[in-house]
Amino acid sequence: MTVERSNHSTGFIAKEMPPRVILTSMDWEADGKQHGYLSVPYSSDDSAWGAVRVPITLIRNGEGPCVLFTGGNHGDEYEGPIALRKLATALEADDFRGSAIIIPALNPPAVQAGTRVSPIDGVNMNRSFPGKRTGSVTKMICHYVSTRLLPEADAVVDIHSGGKTLTFTPFAAMHYLEDPDQFEQTKAMMHAFAAPISLVIEELDTEGMFDGVVEDTGKPFIFTELGGGGTVTPQTVAIAERGIINVLRHFGIYHGEPMDFEKEEVPPTRMMATPDGKSYTISDETGLFEMVVNLGDSVEEGQLLGRIHSIEKTEIPPSLYFAHRSGELIGRHYPGLARPGDCLAVIAIDDE
Ligand SMILES: [Zn+2]
Numbered sequence: 216m217t218v219e220r221s222n223h224s225t226g227f228i229a230k231e232m233p234p235r236v237i238l239t240s241m242d243w244e245a246d247g248k249q250h251g252y253l254s255v256p257y258s259s260d261d262s263a264w265g266a267v268r269v270p271i272t273l274i275r276n277g278e279g280p281c282v283l284f285t286g287g288n289h290g291d292e293y294e295g296p297i298a299l300r301k302l303a304t305a306l307e308a309d310d311f312r313g314s315a316i317i318i319p320a321l322n323p324p325a326v327q328a329g330t331r332v333s334p335i336d337g338v339n340m341n342r343s344f345p346g347k348r349t350g351s352v353t354k355m356i357c358h359y360v361s362t363r364l365l366p367e368a369d370a371v372v373d374i375h376s377g378g379k380t381l382t383f384t385p386f387a388a389m390h391y392l393e394d395p396d397q398f399e400q401t402k403a404m405m406h407a408f409a410a411p412i413s414l415v416i417e418e419l420d421t422e423g424m425f426d427g428v429v430e431d432t433g434k435p436f437i438f439t440e441l442g443g444g445g446t447v448t449p450q451t452v453a454i455a456e457r458g459i460i461n462v463l464r465h466f467g468i469y470h471g472e473p474m475d476f477e478k479e480e481v482p483p484t485r486m487m488a489t490p491d492g493k494s495y496t497i498s499d500e501t502g503l504f505e506m507v508v509n510l511g512d513s514v515e516e517g518q519l520l521g522r523i524h525s526i527e528k529t530e531i532p533p534s535l536y537f538a539h540r541s542g543e544l545i546g547r548h549y550p551g552l553a554r555p556g557d558c559l560a561v562i563a564i565d566d567e
Pocket residue numbers: 288289292341375376378
């Protein structure tokens with residue numbers, strides 16, 4: 216039986232000292248299961264010499280591949296934090312060969328507030344990579360992940376969902392990559408995750424994302440969008456749990472008995488793509504948003520997707536929003552109100 220220990224109960228003993236700004240109680244070389252945290256200096260009105268703590272679990276059993284799993288990059292997306300939190304407790308190092316670094320809440324102030332961006336510095340973590348050593352709290356976490364944790368990992372899974380303002384048919388995703396070997400390795404990991412949809416995605420806005428920092432190292436990186444609306448369902452949490460275990464098995468890291476959710480029959484993942492900007496329909500108006508198609512519906516190019524109704528003037532007809540390509544609706548704006556610039560609809564096409 217390998218050891219399991221918690222750094223929380225023993226008080227903070229820094230294993231890494233300055234020049235790092237973020238200190239940690241973790242011993243990265245130790246076998247067994249460790250629950251600890253990163254300590255991010257945050258001097259505030261509430262705590263002059265205080266810190267934000269980022270909980271972290273390392274499960275390690277000897278040499279072997281290492282996968283970094285992150286959730287709570289955005290604070291209103293819950294499948295990642297819940298699934299990783301459960302598995303950090305359930306998984307045992309004896310069933311491992313290699314290691315997993317598990318961070319259920321990468322941006323704790325945002326997760327605690329249930330907000331996409333951190334309330335203490337107003338920073339969107341996934342637009343702030345590679346971060347800044349002496350930046351705000353969110354940027355310091357990004358910097359530590361980029362410079363200290365990423366070199367430890369052979370692959371990264373960053374678990375997102377739609378949050379309060381989007382909702383998706385659950386998918387795992389990767390970007391178009393120039394290196395064919397990296398593309399194939401990443402695709403194999405995405406396939407292994409086995410979400411209902413595996414998506415090769417061209418995104419609207421990629422500057423400062425965790426994705427690019429990992430991709431630039433040549434390592435496989437996938438992310439997910441597993442649901443949304445600021446909550447979870449039994450199905451979306453199960454997809455996250457199964458996906459994490461599937462990836463660990465894919466790399467030969469986890470050898471435990473099948474978990475209950477692994478025994479359930481699931482349909483094979485469906486390969487899809489959003490190859491360009493025609494997959495997105497964007498709002499130009501403020502008003503009441505009426506979607507007229509459902510997630511999972513097949514749509515034709517030019518088909519009506521939704522209407523935005525003026526709140527102020529009854530004589531104005533609604534603005535109409537159409538599909539720019541044929542395909543399937545996999546994502547939509549979730550709130551009943553829309554504003555200019557909101558992404559209203561995401562349409563994917565079958566790939567392969
Ligand atoms: Zn997100």
